[in-house]
Amino acid sequence: MERLPGFRDFYPEPLPHPDVWSTDARQFIFDQWRTVAKRYGFREYDGPPLEPLDLFTTKSGEEIVGQLYNFKDKGDREISLRPEMTPTLARMVAAHERNYKKPIKWFAIPQLFRYERQQKGRLREHFQFNADLIGETDPAADAELIALLIDTLRGFGLTDADFVIRLSSRNAWQDFFKHGGGDSAHEYEFFQIIDKLERTPAEETEKKLSALGFSLAQVTQFIEAGRPTAELESILQNLAARGLKDFVKVDYQVIRGLAYYTGVVFEAFDRKGEFRAIAGGGRYNNLVKLISGGKVDLAALGFGMGDVVLLELLKARGLLPKFDSPMDVFVLIEDETLRPISLRLVHDLRGAGYAVEYPLTPAKPDKQFKRAQELKVAFTARLENDAYVRIRNSKTRDEIVTGLSGAANHLG
Ligand code: HAM
DSSP states (O other): OOOOTTOOOEEOSSOSSTTSEEHHHHHHHHHHHHHHHHHTTOEEOOOOSEEETHHHHTTSOHHHHTTOOEEEOTTOOEEEEOSOSHHHHHHHHHHHGGGSOSSEEEEEOOEEEOOOOOBTTBOSEEEEEEEEEESOOSHHHHHHHHHHHHHHHHHTTOOTTTEEEEEEEHHHHHHHHHHTTOOGGGHHHHHHHHHTGGGSOHHHHHHHHHHTTOOHHHHHHHHHHOOOOHHHHHHHHHHHHTTOGGGEEEOTTOOOSOTTOOSEEEEEEETTOOSSOSEEEEEOTTHHHHHTTTSOOOOEEEEEEEHHHHHHHHHHTTOOOOOOOOOSEEEEOOSGGGHHHHHHHHHHHHHTTOOEEOOSSOOOHHHHHHHHHHTTOSEEEEESSSSEEEEEETTTOOEEEEEGGGGGGGOO
16 A cells, blocks of 8 residues: 655654655654744644635635645535644634733644645645744834744754845735736735746746736836835844844745735745745734634734755755664563563663663573664663662673662663
8 A cells, every 4th residue: 555645654763765754853853843932932832633624715825725635524514634824823813812912922833734746845745833923013023033933944053054034025015016006906916926936937927917017027127126115124124133134135026825914924945946945924914803704803924834845955954963762771681580570670760761671572682682782772781680780881881780779870
């Protein structure tokens, strides 16, 4: 039986095949995401992987809706696996925002599902670090979130030579569109053309733009001028004060595909341009209101960073550590009459917090010793009799004999 295309098997290291993924690397990434988020005062939340279909169809925009894993459940409900976390977050916040002081700073690490064409950096399932800040309109919040994004990537050892945050604003594009005589009914259509600029042939873009009353030259000129809005200027200054100036640049080519973004938007890319976006996000000041049916009106912004591109980038830059999980102690059982007391020792040492292995069934002493070496244990322990245990330090080869109850004191 084969696994589904675009889905992954995760194995412990060392990996048995180039086509599988590493649980150790995954845990390494999750740990780093959690550590930095907590340093910035973000609290962890989670939601269900299945949601009512209309949570996504009304709020996310065409592109993502075309990629939904949706079906009817046995109760005839139209449901979908979550393709992104933001609508769930908006729903959760709208339901209980009164219980939390503003701004709300939350993060999550959901597994998401999108029926995408499988390609480099894009699968049909991925894990995504989401950090969102809700209830603050000031650009100071945007700067704080972008600083978190930068520091998350720096935490993995990446530098300003490896990645850049391309900062943009839908407000700037809105002004451009309005002043150029664009019809507001076609604004999102216009945003979609800009979003696809890099991936679409020029003639095709030109055709689409002229249907809306614009030219490619006009658009290119606006992007090249790259004049920051007052809001973007304030974010840049805030980041410069932290010493993070070199990690950001204004780039109006970024506009983001999702429909709900309202203002500042940004994406993180590797400097060499070898990979797809590492992360993306922005302001979505209307989504909570929309999802709560107008009951709760809270400004919000956030970003999502996937594990797929990040892992490719860390691998390419040699920034993944070597993963092994050495055990603390191997309890050798050479005399089977001592097995019951040995089991007691194993159990007590585990209870004291040590990682302990032992032979499950009778085995020759040299085989046991070999296994202890393979596991890279710091100590081996062998009962001398029913009261004393011999502990050997694998590195120094020092040995001591101690009473059973004091064994744990010699494992430091
Ligand atoms: P997004 O740009 O769709 O934004 O996804 C964010 C990141 O998730 C991407 O930059 C990429 O690293 C990763 N990603 C997306 N799709 C895939 C895929 N098929 N395979 C592998 N990785 C993928 C959002 O999802 C927004 N909800 C983020 C957000 C949070 N905005 C505000 N708060």
